[in-house]
Amino acid sequence: MLGVSETGELYAWGENSSGQLGNGTYTSSNVPQLVPTLSNIKTAATSENSSVAVTTTGDLYVWGNNSQGQLGTGNGAVINFPFLNPNINNVDTVAGGRDHYVFLRNDGTVWTVGDNSAGQLGQGFVSDSILSPVQVAGLSNIISVGAGEYHSFAISNTNELYVWGNNGSGQLGLGDLNNRLVPTLASLDNVANAQGGAAHSIFLTTDNKVYTSGNNSFGQLGTGNTTDTLNPVLVDVPSAASISAGQYTSLILRSDASVFAFGNNMEQQLSTLPISVPTPTHLSNVDGVTFIEASAFSSHFLYGEEQACASAAVTVTVNVTPVVTVSENNGVLTANPVPAVPGATYQWYLNGNPIVAPNPTDPSITITAGGEYSVEVITTDGCTGTASYTSTLDIEDISSNDVYLFPNPAQEVVTIKFGTASSTEITITDQTGRVVFVETFTENEAKLNVESLATGVYNVIVTNENQQNTLRFVKSQK
Structure with missing residues (x-):
């Protein structure tokens, strides 16, 4: 044609x-x-x-x-x-x-x-x-x-x-x-x-x-x-x-x-x-x-613009497909549809695999691993907008110079083990650098209650007389 x-x-x-x-x-x-x-x-x-x-x-x-x-x-x-x-x-x-x-x-x-x-x-x-x-x-x-x-x-x-x-x-x-x-x-x-x-x-x-x-x-x-x-x-x-x-x-x-x-x-x-x-x-x-x-x-x-003489007037409703962007803050991804879409549902994916979220109307999700995150924003009219975000975060149970942190991600308690028993200071900061926890331990293991922390990615700074190590962990939703 x-x-x-x-x-x-x-x-x-x-x-x-x-x-x-x-x-x-x-x-x-x-x-x-x-x-x-x-x-x-x-x-x-x-x-x-x-x-x-x-x-x-x-x-x-x-x-x-x-x-x-x-x-x-x-x-x-x-x-x-x-x-x-x-x-x-x-x-x-x-x-x-x-x-x-x-x-x-x-x-x-x-x-x-x-x-x-x-x-x-x-x-x-x-x-x-x-x-x-x-x-x-x-x-x-x-x-x-x-x-x-x-x-x-x-x-x-x-x-x-x-x-x-x-x-x-x-x-x-x-x-x-x-x-x-x-x-x-x-x-x-x-x-x-x-x-x-x-x-x-x-x-x-x-x-x-x-x-x-x-x-x-x-x-x-x-x-x-x-x-x-x-x-x-x-x-x-x-x-x-x-x-x-x-x-x-x-x-x-x-x-x-x-x-x-x-x-x-x-x-x-x-x-x-x-x-x-x-x-x-x-x-x-x-x-x-x-x-x-x-x-x-x-x-x-x-x-053309003209309608046939015998045609009845027709009202056409056009439902707008939202334009979606994804923002990241402290390890949390948020879908931002424009225009705003009250009542929309959000389906997130990691590397193409659906993520089961506890609340499908929540536009945010915590980064739990590196990879390609994408989201579908589905309006009440059935229109779908999409966006994606690539995370380079490599999250797993991690160690650094005889310092071990697990589980990762964590919901309630995170355990940190040190190589030897000594006076060790543990400081936790969010991604903005704000200190959310600091305490000194004398044993070679510390169990930290992180249940009250907001979901997101945190830095863990472990300091003793010999060295300083920085690790990261994810506080996930319970």
């Missing part, structure tokens, strides 16, 4: 097996990606697994599958990045079939390239493919072009419709099943737009009426049945503003910004409608649309 921004940038997303996303890779993407090196894009089109883009100066860039020469580069080489086609210029717009393209130049002439197995290039003969763009004889003053999988259209400045290519199901609307190898004037008058699917066509006239012809196996003609038609038939959707044909589906955008759909819905390309929809049906969940595009297995809609 391709999309052109208001500033002339081109975005691509979807399947990329032939490099049709134009980003230099063959990796598919389910989000729009900016096509590099391109700017000032006016319009773009796709065929099966290939892409083309036209700039405001009429240059044509091509990339993707080239098995039928549809890129018009003179060979069949696959290209996974935008390539400036030197074989055609002054291009105004383009339409893509299955493996062929129809180009309209600014001088009103029509050019085609690619697969010609059904005469869809309009050259008067059938061939496997044509590798460089060729002019379609007999057409001038053309203002619009279109394409189905194996058939093509051109519309003149007097709104005359010319058709050619495959007509095995009557999709050319000429009253028979004979293919046309050159442009043939159709009987339908005042045509403003023509689009094609696999074997059906949909036409929009200047008086905002819609006609269809061709294959109707899935109801894609919108006639209420599944009978093919060889001549264009009127579709009962008035005030049409735009049309689009998928492989076996059809879409109509009305002037009130509502969308009507009919045809195949096996892949839910027509939203929640039944599998086969032979009658034009309003897609009530996509009102307010300004652009429609049907493809083989999906449909795409662009929404």
Whole structure:
């Protein structure tokens, strides 16, 4: 899928097996990606697994599958990045079939390239493919072009419709099943737009009426049945503003910004409608649309600021996902969501493993080991914000120069053993340097009650006549 921004940038997303996303890779993407090196894009089109883009100066860039020469580069080489086609210029717009393209130049002439197995290039003969763009004889003053999988259209400045290519199901609307190898004037008058699917066509006239012809196996003609038609038939959707044909589906955008759909819905390309929809049906969940595009297995809609006339007002509540940071103070981590989220729950993790906290609504937790701490802040509306903090603290039962401290972390009592019995001063400070405990011991072991200390990391300074050692321990929650 391709999309052109208001500033002339081109975005691509979807399947990329032939490099049709134009980003230099063959990796598919389910989000729009900016096509590099391109700017000032006016319009773009796709065929099966290939892409083309036209700039405001009429240059044509091509990339993707080239098995039928549809890129018009003179060979069949696959290209996974935008390539400036030197074989055609002054291009105004383009339409893509299955493996062929129809180009309209600014001088009103029509050019085609690619697969010609059904005469869809309009050259008067059938061939496997044509590798460089060729002019379609007999057409001038053309203002619009279109394409189905194996058939093509051109519309003149007097709104005359010319058709050619495959007509095995009557999709050319000429009253028979004979293919046309050159442009043939159709009987339908005042045509403003023509689009094609696999074997059906949909036409929009200047008086905002819609006609269809061709294959109707899935109801894609919108006639209420599944009978093919060889001549264009009127579709009962008035005030049409735009049309689009998928492989076996059809879409109509009305002037009130509502969308009507009919045809195949096996892949839910027509939203929640039944599998086969032979009658034009309003897609009530996509009102307010300004652009429609049907493809083989999906449909795409662009929404504008205006709402459809028939749409009811809708109140939308947007729940804000909090932005979370983590702060550390005295060995205690605290999640700080912005904005504040009363009633939120906090799930902490250490190296990806959940930490079972005694109070899930407490935003703080004590560091108990070095590693990657992360937190999920879950609001009462179900929105989740995340943040992480890396601790370099290496906490375990520790020793230093014959001084031992255990257990670590400790909840109630911490034991400190010295190498020899002597007068030893033990000082405990928090991470700000504030002294929270000091006492002198004459035995070679001290048991300290730390139950009253706040949770956090503490320094233990052990001083005797021979040496001074500093250790750390964690006071954990009980």
